[in-house]
Amino acid sequence: MNIYSDILILLLSGIFSSILIYLLLPKLRLYCLDNPNNRSSHENPTPSGGGLAFISAYLLMLPFIGGLKVLYLLPMALVGFVDDIKVVPRWFRYLIQLTTSYFLIKTSNLYSDDLLRSGIFVFFEYITIIITSTAIINFINFMDGVDGLVAGCMCLVIATFSISSGMNLWPIIGGLLGFLWWNWHPAKIFMGDIGSTFLGGLLVFISLQSKSYFEAISIVLIALPMLADACICVLRRLFAGQNIFKAHKLHLYQRLYQAGWSHSQVSSLYISGSLFMGVTYILFDLKSVMITGLIELIIGFWLDRTKANQFDLLSS
Numbered sequence: 001m002n003i004y005s006d007i008l009i010l011l012l013s014g015i016f017s018s019i020l021i022y023l024l025l026p027k028l029r030l031y032c033l034d035n036p037n038n039r040s041s042h043e044n045p046t047p048s049g050g051g052l053a054f055i056s057a058y059l060l061m062l063p064f065i066g067g068l069k070v071l072y073l074l075p076m077a078l079v080g081f082v083d084d085i086k087v088v089p090r091w092f093r094y095l096i097q098l099t100t101s102y103f104l105i106k107t108s109n110l111y112s113d114d115l116l117r118s119g120i121f122v123f124f125e126y127i128t129i130i131i132t133s134t135a136i137i138n139f140i141n142f143m144d145g146v147d148g149l150v151a152g153c154m155c156l157v158i159a160t161f162s163i164s165s166g167m168n169l170w171p172i173i174g175g176l177l178g179f180l181w182w183n184w185h186p187a188k189i190f191m192g193d194i195g196s197t198f199l200g201g202l203l204v205f206i207s208l209q210s211k212s213y214f215e216a217i218s219i220v221l222i223a224l225p226m227l228a229d230a231c232i233c234v235l236r237r238l239f240a241g242q243n244i245f246k247a248h249k250l251h252l253y254q255r256l257y258q259a260g261w262s263h264s265q266v267s268s269l270y271i272s273g274s275l276f277m278g279v280t281y282i283l284f285d286l287k288s289v290m291i292t293g294l295i296e297l298i299i300g301f302w303l304d305r306t307k308a309n310q311f312d313l314l315s316s
């Protein structure tokens with residue numbers, strides 16, 4: 001396909017996603033309503049499950065673009081959608097994530113048929129990749145708490161990979177843009193776990209399509225603003241002896257919002273960070289990506305210390 005076909009697919013997917021959300025909203029208000037609580041960043045009950053729109057946009061275009069491996073993400077997305085409506089046991093959700101990660105790794109460019117027969121070290125390397133993959137899936141899910149943040153950042157991450165690799169993921173990007181029209185503050189719909197777990201799995205998928213671990217790390221680093229926030233927050237809570245599986249409001253993006261930043265300001269900050277990482281990835285090498293990432297970590301540390309509400313475990 002050429003650039004004109006990609007643009008057409010992008011536009012059609014965006015229009016389809018936006019129209020589908022419009023049609024689904026009445027049903028989602030009835031059966032998939034996200035009611036605010038003391039840890040929420042929104043004040044009014046808002047329909048969830050909007051990830052169904054951009055996933056459907058991809059499936060609609062699948063016969064024209066190929067890419068069947070992404071279908072491995074659908075069982076996890078389906079469980080996420082059920083969880084948006086009715087709570088699914090945490091252990092079952094994680095089991096599905098582990099299974100999905102296994103198949104993504106097994107069919108990836110980094111996978112070797114003799115991986116599990118190459119010694120105990122390689123076996124533990126394989127297990128580490130699976131656990132890291134599930135961590136990425138959950139980290140993206142954790143970051144979906146402010147209007148437009150995850151959708152905007154993942155648009156840039158996926159677009160960067162599509163431009164650099166030539167893989168046609170423009171239907172998902174278009175679908176996300178159509179969703180973002182409804183999700184930007186004040187959000188009329190949330191993507192829900194169906195959307196955030198799918199996008200987390202997609203980040204794992206595109207990184208595993210790399211030809212080397214260094215390239216995979218570079219791709220993951222494009223999402224550094226989201227992943228670093230989630231990872232650092234988990235580590236801080238873990239070292240403080242807090243239950244890391246318990247809901248909280250201690251992420252940097254949440255504490256910036258509590259400090260008076262608007263949804264749009266917080267989301268724009270993280271989207272800008274992903275944009276800089278993406279541009280660096282396309283134009284330069286891994287070293288430059290890591291330097292850009294280090295600069296963004298320093299900025300995040302400064303924001304944490306000077307602009308955000310205090311990291312207070314007692315108020316979480």
